[in-house]
Amino acid sequence: MQTASTNICERMGRSQELSEFRRGTVIGCHLCNKSIRDISLLVNIPRSAVSGIITKWKQLGTTATQPPSERGQSMLKRTVHRIRCLQSQ
Template identity: 90%
Template sequence: MGGSQELSKFKRGTVIGCHLCNKSIHDISLLLNIPRSTVSGIITKWKQLGTTATQPQSERDSTC
């Protein structure tokens, strides 16, 4: 598995700013050098939840 890192608040905000300026997901991805799927996920979360803040993940059962 790859080691993924969380994007900074600034970078997530920049994605939304570009989106609001009618930049395409492809253009935002190229501009910020992040995957299109990440850009799309940030925009989708922002539209649904109204925030780009990371949500706490549920903990897994430790018996597995």
């Protein structure tokens, strides 16, 4: 097992996205009945990220990143429209 000082991979930041290879590694380990904790240590990513990848794979059948939902855009449009209406009064 690698220690933190000898590990080449760094911890994943909030804004970084995992590579397809690392997501595939997580799924491969899951299919080999490794625990989430073991996968987290092996791939060097947080347990929450491992759990999210596995959940997404079970629900959608893919680990590819999905386009963002339209909800945020429609809420933004509504908010802008509301502000403009209030300003015109």
